[in-house]
Amino acid sequence: xxxxxxxxxxxxxxxxxxxxxxxxxxxxxxxxxxxxxxxxxxxxxxxxxxxxxxxxxxxxxxxxxxxxxxxxxxxxxxxxxxxxxxxxxxxxxxxxxxxxxxxxxxxxxxxxxxxxxxxxxxxxxxxxxxxxxxxxxxxxxxxxxxxxxxxxxxxxxxxxxxxxxxxxxxxxxxxxxxxxxxxxxxxxxxxxxxxxxxxxxxxxxxxxxxxxxxxxxxxxxxxxxxxxxxxxxxxxxxx
Amino acid sequence: xxxxxxxxxxxxxxxxxxxxxxxxxxxxxxxxxxxxxxxxxxxxxxxxxxxxxxxxxxxxxxxxxxxxxxxxxxxxxxxxxxxxxxxxxxxxxxxxxxxxxxxxxxxxxxxxxxxxxxxxxxxxxxxxxxxxxxxxxxxxxxxxxxxxxxxxxxxxxxxxxxxxxxxxxxxxxxxxxxxxxxxxxxxxxxxxxxxxxxxxxxxxxxxxxxxxxxxxxxxxxxxxxxxxxxxxxxxxxxxxxxxxxxxxxxxxxxxxxxxxxxxxxxxxxxxxxxxxxxxxxxxxxxxxxxxxxxxxxxxxxxxxxxxxxxxxxxxxxxxxxxxxxxxxxxxxxxxxxxxxxxxxxxxxxxxxxxxxxxxxxxxxxxxxxxxxxxxxxxxxxxxxxxxxxxxxxxxxxxxxxxxxxxxxxxxxxxxxxxxxxxxxxxxxxxxxxxxxxxxxxxxxxxxxxxxxxxx
Numbered sequence: 001x002x003x004x005x006x007x008x009x010x011x012x013x014x015x016x017x018x019x020x021x022x023x024x025x026x027x028x029x030x031x032x033x034x035x036x037x038x039x040x041x042x043x044x045x046x047x048x049x050x051x052x053x054x055x056x057x058x059x060x061x062x063x064x065x066x067x068x069x070x071x072x073x074x075x076x077x078x079x080x081x082x083x084x085x086x087x088x089x090x091x092x093x094x095x096x097x098x099x100x101x102x103x104x105x106x107x108x109x110x111x112x113x114x115x116x117x118x119x120x121x122x123x124x125x126x127x128x129x130x131x132x133x134x135x136x137x138x139x140x141x142x143x144x145x146x147x148x149x150x151x152x153x154x155x156x157x158x159x160x161x162x163x164x165x166x167x168x169x170x171x172x173x174x175x176x177x178x179x180x181x182x183x184x185x186x187x188x189x190x191x192x193x194x195x196x197x198x199x200x201x202x203x204x205x206x207x208x209x210x211x212x213x214x215x216x217x218x219x220x221x222x223x224x225x226x227x228x229x230x231x232x233x234x235x236x237x238x239x
Numbered sequence: 240x241x242x243x244x245x246x247x248x249x250x251x252x253x254x255x256x257x258x259x260x261x262x263x264x265x266x267x268x269x270x271x272x273x274x275x276x277x278x279x280x281x282x283x284x285x286x287x288x289x290x291x292x293x294x295x296x297x298x299x300x301x302x303x304x305x306x307x308x309x310x311x312x313x314x315x316x317x318x319x320x321x322x323x324x325x326x327x328x329x330x331x332x333x334x335x336x337x338x339x340x341x342x343x344x345x346x347x348x349x350x351x352x353x354x355x356x357x358x359x360x361x362x363x364x365x366x367x368x369x370x371x372x373x374x375x376x377x378x379x380x381x382x383x384x385x386x387x388x389x390x391x392x393x394x395x396x397x398x399x400x401x402x403x404x405x406x407x408x409x410x411x412x413x414x415x416x417x418x419x420x421x422x423x424x425x426x427x428x429x430x431x432x433x434x435x436x437x438x439x440x441x442x443x444x445x446x447x448x449x450x451x452x453x454x455x456x457x458x459x460x461x462x463x464x465x466x467x468x469x470x471x472x473x474x475x476x477x478x479x480x481x482x483x484x485x486x487x488x489x490x491x492x493x494x495x496x497x498x499x500x501x502x503x504x505x506x507x508x509x510x511x512x513x514x515x516x517x518x519x520x521x522x523x524x525x526x527x528x529x530x531x532x533x534x535x536x537x538x539x540x541x542x543x544x545x546x547x548x549x550x551x552x553x554x555x556x557x558x559x560x561x562x563x564x565x566x567x568x569x570x571x572x573x574x575x576x577x578x579x580x581x582x583x584x585x586x587x588x589x590x591x592x593x594x595x596x597x598x599x600x601x602x603x604x605x606x607x608x609x610x611x612x613x614x615x616x617x618x619x620x621x622x623x624x625x626x627x628x629x630x631x632x633x634x635x636x637x638x639x640x641x642x643x644x645x646x647x648x649x650x651x652x653x654x655x656x657x658x659x660x661x662x663x664x665x666x667x668x669x670x671x672x673x674x675x676x677x678x679x680x681x682x683x684x685x686x687x688x689x690x691x692x693x694x
Binding site: 085089125151 | 364
């Protein structure tokens, strides 16, 4: 069988020095990906549907206390713990290095969610198909399904945008240019803390940033080889 | 000929006694069956409520995505372990005291594995597409993922349920023929079909002996592999507290621990319910008690090793899981250690206590309460405090999960009750065989057993 290869290895660099914790990425993700709007009750129960969360930590002693922020989304691991455990291949790896999720194949064993060390997979405990009160349902994206209850979902790096850019590039007989496609979170970030790009292209902005000496990856010791790189915050409050 | 042991009872009298469970049911039996049926119906109601609304009625959340359903799964598969295994090991080692308890143990395996096998399906988010897990041919060429431990589970449990049902059926074959010869009405029809024309010729016995020995030898590796595979569900993950190489042997020992306890409990219940005091004597409880003691010691050692290696390495995330467990679940942790290890070790050392039926009942029930807690403490604390402290959580089962659990226990009891009323509960063939082997006869100037079994 022919091995499927791809000129793309999508990845992201998140500069923690630039992140202000404003939460615009979370809102953008929600708007772009038909992420269900959750009631306060659901969030209290730990059943919120956010694909991207901002972890907030307090650092230092009063009165010199600083907030530090860590945006955490699916790390699109190259050795993803969620993939082999899925009994129906709902969680799979695509040639672009993305960690895909097939919603209508998912039976809801929630095994992937347990095995994800980053806890970025969210499960539809509630029936969210009518979670958009009028007129919010008009903003639902036609490119993406509204996930039914009992299904696991997670960040896709806005795969619908990547698909569209690929088709355009293919029509013009070229590869996707650096910066031509970016997910909603990176596009929205006012301080450009999130940079998305093709890691297989050493000249791309993301690949160049990922070579920074400040770079690290979350839970690197687990050997999951994430596609998301973080750049360590260097401020004086950093401990 | 004073040494010639003659059993005071004739064969047909013994058959009468051992088949007494097949007498027409009393009003009390109907009452019990109705009660159990009501609890099962309540469990089914809770399940259909969950399926028709959504899974928010459970206590599950992120990060604790597996809860009491999976605890039940591991617990029931664990229980299923011993029936067949105890029976097979004792058959192969020719332990004669095994004979009256064989059937009870083997039937327990079949029903517990049937109950346990339901839980992975109950816990699915979309139960109505469970068939995606089955490797069936379809026009899209979609296959299940053979790398997933859940699929290994499905294979192992299917093998085990088929194997243990065959084992049970094979052992029951000659007894069914005896029952057939005494039955009327629908029972006659049922036993005629099931006995497959057994007449008890010499050739039939030879084949029967060979088949049951072979089956006993084959079922042991299956039993061991099933619980290893259940352990792999946890051991192959990267969840702290789960990712441990000791899990497969530890789970197998744990399974035998709870299984042996359940066999003893059932022996006590059956003895009382069907007045089989002459066949299930204190000797049997003494021997089973010794077996339980050995398994308790093994389990305690395995538990100690598991905790000790974690403590010694003091890997921060794993240690967090353990400290969280000890703080949040102190009471049930102590109850588990006491009921699973400390108390049985002390009590089972004394012959008088091993031979006391009430003591054995209390100890074995306590062991199974402890084993249920143990499964809970393996699954829930690890998920509650995984690698990312920002999404640590807690879990408490909801009424739906508890109702389904109650329904499972009642369902098992109901199936067992129906089975006991329909099929011979004591392995008559094996008891008879032993009785005739025990009878000595003179051959020249020596005394030899009248029959040498081929086993």
